[in-house]
Amino acid sequence: EPEVTQTPSHQVTQMGQEVILRCVPISNHLYFYWYRQILGQKVEFLVSFYNNEISEKSEIFDDQFSVERPDGSNFTLKIRSTKLEDSAMYFCATLPQGNHNEQFFGPGTRLTVL
Amino acid sequence: AQSVSQHNHHVILSEAASLELGCNYSYGGTVNLFWYVQYPGQHLQLLLKYFSGDPLVKGIKGFEAEFIKSKFSFNLRKPSVQWSDTAEYFCAVFPRGNQGGKLIFGQGTELSVKP
Structure with missing residues (x-):
């Protein structure tokens, strides 16, 4: 069964550094999402991406965040500083076209900022 | 604003007890409804989903949920829990007004099952 993959599984970084989290969506899916889950809290929407542009973003997704599909397959989330x-735990999710579908979640990347 | 509310933060049960976790949402239009489970140290897994049709849906591992449109509810049930059901459970709503929209999650319910 096809699945969403994410790399790395765990990223440790120093405050102020840039990180790039990578996701490989399921191949025929058209909508891509990033969510995050701070330890002990609920899953929060960050951004959705369709047709090579952002569809919607939350208040959390400020200028420090960006997303792109650099090569048509990977879907990346960059945090500049x-x-x-x-x-938090960052989850990528993808969705095929159509209303009777579910989002498929990747295993997540645990980001630790020291 | 669209929101999802889960009534219980933490539920503690003994094995073989029955489970019901409440979920209510606020959105006036048509929705897809989901329950996800997150076992300790693992990622989100889909437990069950409702798109349309029979409001009583069955999922994996003996879970079921009932959609009551008039109450904007989608409660999760299991007749007899096991120790392996210890996990966090998230209700989520997908408003169908805009295709490709975001999932809105509840705050989660932590279930602890005592052997």
């Missing part, structure tokens, strides 16, 4: 409060 990480803060302590960016420490």
Whole structure:
């Protein structure tokens, strides 16, 4: 069964450094998402991406964040200058076209900012 | 604003007890509804989903949920829990107004099952 993959599984970085989290979506899916889950809290939407542009973004997704599909397959989330409060689990999700579908989640990347 | 509310933060049960986790959402239009489970140290897994049709849906591992449109609810049930059901459970709603929109999650319910 096809699945969403994410790399790395765990990233440790110093405050102020740039990180790039990578996701490989399921091949025929058209919509891509990033969510995050701070330890002990609920899963929060960050951004959705369709047709090579952002469809929607949350208040969390400020100028420090960006997303792109650099090569038509990977879907990346970049945090330009990480803060302590960016420490969280980041999940990529993808969705095929159509209303009767579910989002498929990747295993997540645990980001630890020191 | 669209939101999802899960009534219980933490539920503690003994094995073989019955489980019901509440979920209510606020959105006036048509929705897809989901329950996800997150076992300790693992990622989100889909437990069950509702798109349309029979409001009583069955998922994996003996879980079921009932969609009551008039109450904007989608409660999760299991007649007899096992120790291996210890996990965090998230209700999520997908408003179908805009295709490709975001999932809105509840705050989660932590279930602890005592052997």
